[in-house]
Amino acid sequence: xxxxxxxxxxxxxxxxxxxxxxxxxxxxxxxxxxxxxxxxxxxxxxxxxxxxxxxxxxxxxxxxxxxxxxxxxxxxxxxxxxxxxxxxxxxxxxxxxxxxxxxxxxxxxxxxxxxxxxxxxxxxxxxxxxxxxxxxxxxxxxxxxxxxxxxxxxxxxxxxxxxxxxxxxxxxxxxxxxxxxxx
Numbered sequence: 758x759x760x761x762x763x764x765x766x767x768x769x770x771x772x773x774x775x776x777x778x779x780x781x782x783x784x785x786x787x788x789x790x791x792x793x794x795x796x797x798x799x800x801x802x803x804x805x806x807x808x809x810x811x812x813x814x815x816x817x818x819x820x821x822x823x824x825x826x827x828x829x830x831x832x833x834x835x836x837x838x839x840x841x842x843x844x845x846x847x848x849x850x851x852x853x854x855x856x857x858x859x860x861x862x863x864x865x866x867x868x869x870x871x872x873x874x875x876x877x878x879x880x881x882x883x884x885x886x887x888x889x890x891x892x893x894x895x896x897x898x899x900x901x902x903x904x905x906x907x908x909x910x911x912x913x914x915x916x917x918x919x920x921x922x923x924x925x926x927x928x929x930x931x932x933x934x935x936x937x938x939x940x
Contacts, residue, residue, distance in 0.1 A: 790820050796830050803839040807848045809871045813840060846873050846881035854885050858897050861885070863925020894926060898934045914939055 790798070798820070799813060810831065817827045834840040846868055853859040853867070861882055868878045901920050907913045914935050921931040 790822065792822075792826050792829060795820055795822055795826065796833055799830055799834060800837070800839055803834055807845040808840065809842060809845045809849075809873060810840065811872050842873055843877050843880055846877040847884050850881035851884050854890075854893070858893055858924060860894075860921070860924055860926030860930075861890075862927060866925070891930075894921075894930060894934060897921070897924070898931075898938060902938055910939060 795817065799817065802808065802816060803813065813831060813834065814827060817830060822830070831840065849868065849871075850864050853864055859867075864882065865878055868881065873881075898917065898921060902913070902917055905913050905916050907916060917935055917939070918931055921934070922928065
């Protein structure tokens with residue numbers, strides 16, 4: 758496969774340096790990893806930032822590892838505490854709430870997408886204090902309302918509601934906040 762791709766590139770009018778780069782990239786992707794090499798690579802991957810099991814499995818599949826090797830590497834990462842779903846879920850929930858100002862619904866959906874257990878999701882959401890949660894909703898709603906340049910009251914309400922609901926805030930909190938801010 759690599760040779761065929763090299764021939765295709767050599768028939769095109771490209772310079773030699775570009776063909777060598779393409780060949781190297783194709784060749785590099787096809788080099789198989791040993792279990793120890795892949796384990797070291799995944800240790801670094803997990804050390805850089807918290808990862809969930811799904812992220813690591815996807816990365817290992819991209820490295821063309823066989824399922825038995827993937828299981829062995831995942832087991833090693835869990836035993837050596839490089840991979841911990843509860844720690845990942847807590848860190849994810851804290852970060853998305855504090856930095857991106859996401860509500861609980863969006864955080865829950867993203868954690869479910871990453872195949873995190875219900876227990877870990879509940880534990881992660883417990884990291885967010887209710888007082889901080891409501892304060893953030895207040896600030897976010899007020900800031901957004903000040904930026905909406907719409908004269909029609911119904912359109913302003915709709916835009917604010919869409920914005921907050923998209924960020925994952927609960928509908929009863931959103932509509933309560935709209936009633937409070939826009940009279």
